[in-house]
Structures are given as C-alpha cells and as structure tokens.
Amino acid sequence: MIRQPRSLLSVAPGLGRAVRTLAPALTLAALVSCAQQGDFGRPKAGVWNSLIDTTGTVAAGERGGPASASPLTDDEQDLRNRAWRFLMPAITHEAFLDILANLTRARVLPPTWRIDEPARYHDALLGEGFRSPVSRYRRLTDDAVADARLIPAFASLAARVADADARRLRSLPFAKTLDDWDVRQAVMRVAENRCLVAWVRLETGVRLDAYRYALEHLFAEAPEASAAESERALAMLAGRRPLLDPILPPDAATRCGLLPAPAPAAVAGPLVVKG
Secondary structure, eight states: OOOOOOOHHHHOHHHHHHHHHTHHHHHHHHHHOOOOBOGGGOBOOOHHHHHHHHHHHHHHHHTTOOOOOSOOOHHHHHHHHHHHHHHSOSSOSOHHHHHHHHHHHTTSSOGGGOOOOTHHHHHHHTSTTOOSHHHHHHHHHHHHHHHHHHHHHHHHHHHHHHHHHHHHHHHGGGOSSOOHHHHHHHHHHHHHHHHHHHHHHHHHHHHHHHHHHHHHHHHHHSOOTHHHHHHHHHHHHHHHGGGGGGGSOTTHHHHTTSSOOOOOOOOOOOOOOOO
C-alpha cells in the first residue's frame, strides 16, 4: 500500500513562513519553475530559469545566507548547472513537489524546510507510470547509474572552483582598489560555492538512502532477477560518492545551515576513584 504523504505545511512550519514572506516572488516563479532537464543532468537554458535563480539569490540574502551579486565564472556557472540533477527529486508524480524542489534548488525557499522521506522515491515507482516490476527495477538502475556517472565530473569541477576560491581569498589583502562591498561580494561567492558543494554531497547521500529503501522494498514486494543489476548500480553510486568528501570538511553541511547543529555534549562530572 502506498503511504499517503503528510501535509507539507504540517511537517515543515518553516515552509509556511517562507512561502508567506516570499509570496510575490513565488507567484511568478511557481508559474515557470517546472524546469526541464537538459544534457548531463543539467537544466535547459532559458530566461525563466535565470529569473528563478536571480530571485533565489535575493531570497537567500534576505534570509542572511551567502549571496553574492558578482558575476559567475564559467566554472561556477557549470557547477550550478551540474548540481541541478542532485538538488531535484529523482522521480515524483506530484507536480507541486517538483515546483517546490526547483524553488528550493534555486534558494527561493530555504533547503531546511524539506523532510527527508526515503519512502517517497519507492512510492513514486509504484505509480501508474511503472506498472511492471521489471520497469521499476530498470528505472531504479538507470537513476543510480546516471547519478554515479555524473559524480566524478562534478567532483573535479568542484575541486577546481575550490582552488580558484582559495586563490581569490589569498589575493584580497593585497588588493588596493577594493572597498568593503567588493570584499564582501567575493567572500560571499566563496561561501556560495562551498555551500553548494556541501548541499550536493548531502543530497547524494539522501538519494542513495532512497534508492536502497526502494530496492529492499521492491524485492520484498516482487522479487525479480533485475534486482541484481540494481544492486550493482547502487554499489557503483556508493563507491563514487566519496569523491566529494575531500573537497570540504565533514561538518560543511551543518556550517552552511543545511543540517541542524548537533546538541552540545553534556559536561561530565568529576572522575571519582574509589579506594
């Protein structure tokens, strides 16, 4: 039985506040936010997608997040394009969720409103578009393989952007014509880049968990020989995901506000040695 999704606003009250605050921008963006996928998991170029991204930068800045008005380098633009696939749902039959996902990907909405539900991908596979068990396994395999194949190129690009950012930061103290605003824009762009990579690294783990959940439940529901190929695809994805680990420190997602900060550890009492 396919579980019924809970109300988004009931499980994520922060989303309701964000929607009310950004209502004018959402009214326009929601009409055009069903972006179509282009090649290599990137969105198709278009004026509307650019408008949504611009709106997202403004919204992120209003929330106090890193937001730079500086122009993007070619590598930075490509990094954002390649991140698109990992920040959008792998599959969903709910148009409203597609809209919200694209607005979140563009930072019009904060990423923290989303509730990770590994079952959602499995439930989508049970939808009307995948009536045959074999077709469900095939879609799972295709999604996992596509993700795995895109990770090396994204990791290489992210490392190149990180190296350029390090050189950018080292140059700032020696610049004589930059004012405080210029310096802030440069620093904010570095933060943007780092947090984008942290977000993709986080989402690849979320997707892998969803794929594993789907495979285990599909096999329990309808065992098929196709499951072996799906298992190999998941192993491929799990093997390539660590390519993103060396680029940023382990706590980058928390420092970027993508995950809640861990609760402070309790202070241990004095150690008493009994004689």
